[in-house]
Amino acid sequence: MIEHLELFFKSIFIDNMVFAVFLGMCSYLAVSKKVATAVGLGAAVIFVLAITVPLNWLLDQYLLQPGALSWLDPEYGIGGSQEMDLGFLSFIMFIATIATMVQLVEIVVEKFSPSLYNSLGIFLPLIAVNCAILGGSLFMQSREIETLGLALNYGVSSGIGWFLAILAIAAIREKIRYSNVPAPLRGLGITFIITGLMGIGFLSFGGMLTGGDEEGEPSTEAAINTNDLKIEDAKELADNTKIVK
Amino acid sequence: MGLLSKKDANLIIDPLTDNNPITIQVLGICSALAITAELKASLVMGIAVLFVLGVGNVVISLMRNIIPSKIRIIVQLIVVATLVIIVDQVLKAFAFELSKTLSVFIGLIITNCIIMGRFEAFALGNGPWKSFLDGIGNALGYAVILIIVGFFRELLGSGTLFGIPVLGDPIEKTGVYATGYENNGFMLMPPMALIIVGLIIWVQRSRNKDLIED
Numbered sequence: 001m002i003e004h005l006e007l008f009f010k011s012i013f014i015d016n017m018v019f020a021v022f023l024g025m026c027s028y029l030a031v032s033k034k035v036a037t038a039v040g041l042g043a044a045v046i047f048v049l050a051i052t053v054p055l056n057w058l059l060d061q062y063l064l065q066p067g068a069l070s071w072l073d074p075e076y077g078i079g080g081s082q083e084m085d086l087g088f089l090s091f092i093m094f095i096a097t098i099a100t101m102v103q104l105v106e107i108v109v110e111k112f113s114p115s116l117y118n119s120l121g122i123f124l125p126l127i128a129v130n131c132a133i134l135g136g137s138l139f140m141q142s143r144e145i146e147t148l149g150l151a152l153n154y155g156v157s158s159g160i161g162w163f164l165a166i167l168a169i170a171a172i173r174e175k176i177r178y179s180n181v182p183a184p185l186r187g188l189g190i191t192f193i194i195t196g197l198m199g200i201g202f203l204s205f206g207g208m209l210t211g212g213d214e215e216g217e218p219s220t221e222a223a224i225n226t227n228d229l230k231i232e233d234a235k236e237l238a239d240n241t242k243i244v245k
Numbered sequence: 246m247g248l249l250s251k252k253d254a255n256l257i258i259d260p261l262t263d264n265n266p267i268t269i270q271v272l273g274i275c276s277a278l279a280i281t282a283e284l285k286a287s288l289v290m291g292i293a294v295l296f297v298l299g300v301g302n303v304v305i306s307l308m309r310n311i312i313p314s315k316i317r318i319i320v321q322l323i324v325v326a327t328l329v330i331i332v333d334q335v336l337k338a339f340a341f342e343l344s345k346t347l348s349v350f351i352g353l354i355i356t357n358c359i360i361m362g363r364f365e366a367f368a369l370g371n372g373p374w375k376s377f378l379d380g381i382g383n384a385l386g387y388a389v390i391l392i393i394v395g396f397f398r399e400l401l402g403s404g405t406l407f408g409i410p411v412l413g414d415p416i417e418k419t420g421v422y423a424t425g426y427e428n429n430g431f432m433l434m435p436p437m438a439l440i441i442v443g444l445i446i447w448v449q450r451s452r453n454k455d456l457i458e459d
Contacts, residue, residue: 020435025274026358088334091352092326099319128318131356138349184450185443188271192443199436 004153007145011157014206017132018165019199021139024132028166029191038170039163041127046159048105048127049136052098053155054148056137059097064090064141094137102128132162169195256378260386263453266359267390268446273359278394278438280350285407287395289336289343291388293351295381297328298360302380305368312369321364322355329354359387394441402432 017023024045031041062068066085070077076084106124110117127133136158145151172194181190266272273294280286304324305312312320333351336344344351354360363383368376399405404412404421413420415428431437 022274022278022435022438023353025278026272029271029274088330091330091333091355092323094352095322095326095355096319099322128322129356129358129361131353131358134356135349135353138352142349182447185447188268189443189446189450192439192446196436196439196443199439200434203434203436 004150007150007153008157009208011154012161012164013202013208015139015158016161016165016202017135017158018162018195019202021135023135024130024162027127027130027132028162028169028195029188032166032170032173032191035167035170035174038166042159042163042166044124044127045130045132045162046156048098048102048124048133049155049159049162050152051105051155052101052133053136053140053158054152055097055101056094057140057145057148057151059093060090060141064093090138090141095134098133098137099128132158165198168198253375253378256375257382257385260379260382261389262386263455265386265390265449266362266383267387267442268449270359270362272362273357273387274442278442279435280347281391281394281438282398282402282433283346283408284392284395284399286343286346287391288388289340290347290350291384291391293329293332293336294354294357294359294387295384296332297325297354298363298380298384299377300380301325301328301360302363302368302376303373305364306371306373306376309369317369318361321361325355325360359383390442390445393445394438397441398432398437401429402437404428 015021018025018028027041032038060068062071064086066087067076067078067080067083068086069084070080073082074080075082102124106117109124136155139158140151140154145154169191173191176190176194185193260266264270267274280290301324305321308320329352332354333344336347336351363380367379371379396406400411404410404415412426413422415422
């Protein structure tokens with residue numbers, strides 16, 4: 001349970017897709033002029049990430065990792081006579097899964113929920129080529145997320161992180177229209193700089209998970225050390241003074 | 246320019262300045278900024294995109310008449326993914342350390358909007374030679390911004406260029422450090438890349454008033 005919570009907050013705030021690793025910047029900049037459209041795209045990203053990350057986790061686990069094919073025949077496993085590593089295929093497998101899933105989701109949503117389709121639909125084709133989606137799967141692979149549940153959690157929470165980011169920037173951009181920004185910076189330039197400043201703000205979340213645990217012990221150790229030092233210093237001082245005498 | 250007609254030459258030169266993919270077209274920021282803390286990584290990323298975009302544009306342009314328009318996105322993705330796998334495998338074989346630094350960002354070239362954007366906007370409607378020039382031009386425009394950002398971040402952040410100290414030794418206090426200069430570790434943090442790109446846009450648009458948005 002605790003690992004779920006930890007991963008959840010970590011992927012929303014600390015490893016935020018936009019502010020920490022710049023994923024999905026293209027649509028982040030292009031679709032953030034109005035809050036309403038930003039919310040639509042953000043929701044679509046959460047939705048698609050929640051589907052594709054667990055799916056790609058399964059692919060990675062049972063097809064792509066070194067020795068992952070051992071469920072077919074133990075010979076293909078690690079140490080078997082025909083050890084298999086299909087890792088080089090992961091890019092093409094992931095992107096194919098994402099593209100087909102997006103298409104499928106679009107068809108299903110159009111069929112069963114026209115109202116949802118009207119609000120999300122136009123964003124779905126955009127999403128197939130959104131770096132945040134592929135990035136989610138690739139980070140899932142490189143961070144070696146352990147269980148299917150955690151993979152689902154990672155997909156949803158990093159989607160929420162992206163949603164928060166685009167919502168925030170859209171709100172700021174709506175307001176900034178009334179400000180007197182230097183002409184060459186208007187539009188794109190100021191958006192970049194604001195995103196940078198927001199990123200600096202999000203850096204402060206970095207201490208959220210590691211801070212509490214590690215603080216206790218080192219500080220007591222340090223205190224003990226300083227005590228020792230003081231005692232030694234005192235002894236030295238005493239010695240020195242003796243010598244002086 | 247005997248080899249290139251004026252029109253062809255413009256295909257290469259335009260994206261370098263007035264039609265730059267990053268600062269004007271706002272494409273391909275995704276995988277660009279996170280790796281610019283070092284100049285070397287920026288350069289390699291630029292070369293990788295140059296290869297993928299140059300070759301990919303030609304391939305798509307050759308196939309442009311046989312791709313059904315309904316599934317063109319998937320076809321394009323498969324072409325890019327194949328090229329990126331080649332880049333990734335070559336990097337892993339010949340520059341393993343660097344491929345560790347770039348980690349997932351090589352894979353993210355696939356969804357780099359520059360590549361899909363140029364396929365859609367140019368390669369699907371033009372012949373192979375022109376598409377090749379367009380690909381090279383846009384990739385160079387992308388690489389230039391990456392290298393500028395990488396240059397400033399590495400120089401101001403760690404006082405080195407390509408890993409070679411150029412400002413003196415920060416511990417021994419030689420060179421510039423003797424005057425009390427300190428490295429700005431903040432430049433190595435991700436947000437500074439955005440701010441530097443913002444400043445580049447500012448400079449570029451002040452020099453060319455036509456580009457200002459209203």
